[in-house]
Amino acid sequence: MAKISIIIPCYYNEENIPITTEVLLENEVRFPQGTQIEYVLVDDGSKDNTWQALQNFKNKYPEKEIKIIKLAGNVGSHNAILAGMHYATGDCNVFIAADLQDPPELIPQMFEYWQKGVRLVIANRTDREESFFQKLFANTYHNLIRKLALKNVPTGGFDLILFDKAIREELIKMNEKNTNILYLMTWLNYEYVNIPYTRRKREIGKSRWTLKKKIKLFIDSFVSFSFFPIRMISVTGLSLGVIALLYGIFLLVAKLMDKIELSGWTSLMLVVLFVSSFQMIALGILGEYVWRTLDATRNRPNFVVDIFEENTIK
Numbered sequence: 001m002a003k004i005s006i007i008i009p010c011y012y013n014e015e016n017i018p019i020t021t022e023v024l025l026e027n028e029v030r031f032p033q034g035t036q037i038e039y040v041l042v043d044d045g046s047k048d049n050t051w052q053a054l055q056n057f058k059n060k061y062p063e064k065e066i067k068i069i070k071l072a073g074n075v076g077s078h079n080a081i082l083a084g085m086h087y088a089t090g091d092c093n094v095f096i097a098a099d100l101q102d103p104p105e106l107i108p109q110m111f112e113y114w115q116k117g118v119r120l121v122i123a124n125r126t127d128r129e130e131s132f133f134q135k136l137f138a139n140t141y142h143n144l145i146r147k148l149a150l151k152n153v154p155t156g157g158f159d160l161i162l163f164d165k166a167i168r169e170e171l172i173k174m175n176e177k178n179t180n181i182l183y184l185m186t187w188l189n190y191e192y193v194n195i196p197y198t199r200r201k202r203e204i205g206k207s208r209w210t211l212k213k214k215i216k217l218f219i220d221s222f223v224s225f226s227f228f229p230i231r232m233i234s235v236t237g238l239s240l241g242v243i244a245l246l247y248g249i250f251l252l253v254a255k256l257m258d259k260i261e262l263s264g265w266t267s268l269m270l271v272v273l274f275v276s277s278f279q280m281i282a283l284g285i286l287g288e289y290v291w292r293t294l295d296a297t298r299n300r301p302n303f304v305v306d307i308f309e310e311n312t313i314k
Helices: 016-030 050-060 077-087 104-115 132-148 165-174 181-187 211-225 228-256 266-298
Strands: 003-010 036-043 065-071 092-095 120-128 158-164 192-199 305-310
Touching (some): 003 104, 016 104, 036 050, 050 305, 065 077, 077 092, 077 165, 077 181, 092 165, 104 158, 158 165
Parallel strands (some): 036 065
C-alpha cells in the first residue's frame, strides 16, 4: 500500500486553508483505492490566524493523517518545504502551495507516473493568469536559469512537483542553505515526466511573494547552480584589458604622428570611474559567493520548529 505525503507551506493563508484543505480532501477519490495520504502543513512564521486555521483542520478530521508544524519565524517557502520534508513519511511526496493557483487535480496523475517507476514528476507552467509584469519577471527568470544554470529544467518554471522518498532523503542530507529547493531536485539529474498546465489567478488573500523575495530567489538560484557570474567577471576584465591596450596603442601612435594633443583630466577620470565601477560590481558578486560559503560552514539550521502537532492514527 503506497503512501503519499502532501507538503504545504503556509504564510498568511488563514483564508486559504479551509478552502484548500477541502479541495484536497475531495481530490482523494481520484487516487487508487488503498492509497494512504498524509498532509504536512507548515506555518512559516505567519502573524495572522494561519496556525489556528491549521489546528482547526487537524481537529476537524481526527481520522486523517495530518501533521502541522509551526516555525519559530519566517524562513521562506523553500525552507518551510524542507521543514515539511523532515516530518513527511510518505513513499513519495508532493509540494503544493496553499493558494490553489496550482491545480491539485494533477496530483493523482503525477502519482500514477510515480507508481510506474518515475521518481520525479514536474507540473510546469505553460501560461499564467497573471499581469504582464508578473509574467515578464517569471519568464525572464526561468529562461535565464535554463540558459545559464540548469539546462534540464522545463520552460515556464514550476511550483507543483512530486518526488520520490529517495530524493526527499537526499535533499534532507544535503541541507543546503540559500538555495532553490525545487531546482535542487532537477539538479540531482533524475529523469522526470513533465505535465504542462496554466497557473491560475489567485482568488483569495494577498500574495506575500514580494519583489525583494523574488530578487533574493533569483540571486540564490544563480549562486547555487551557476558559476556564470564569476566567469562574466573574468571575461569582462579581459575585455577591459584588451580595450585599454588598444586605446593605449591608439594614443601612442596618434601622439607620434602629431594627430592629437593629450591634455585634461576628463578622459582619465572617465576611465578610472568605469574601471572602479566594474571592480565594485566584481567585489559584490564575489562577496555573494564568499558570504554563502561562510553561511554554509556555520552549519546553522535552516529552520527552527516551535510547535509540532499530529493526529495519532490507530
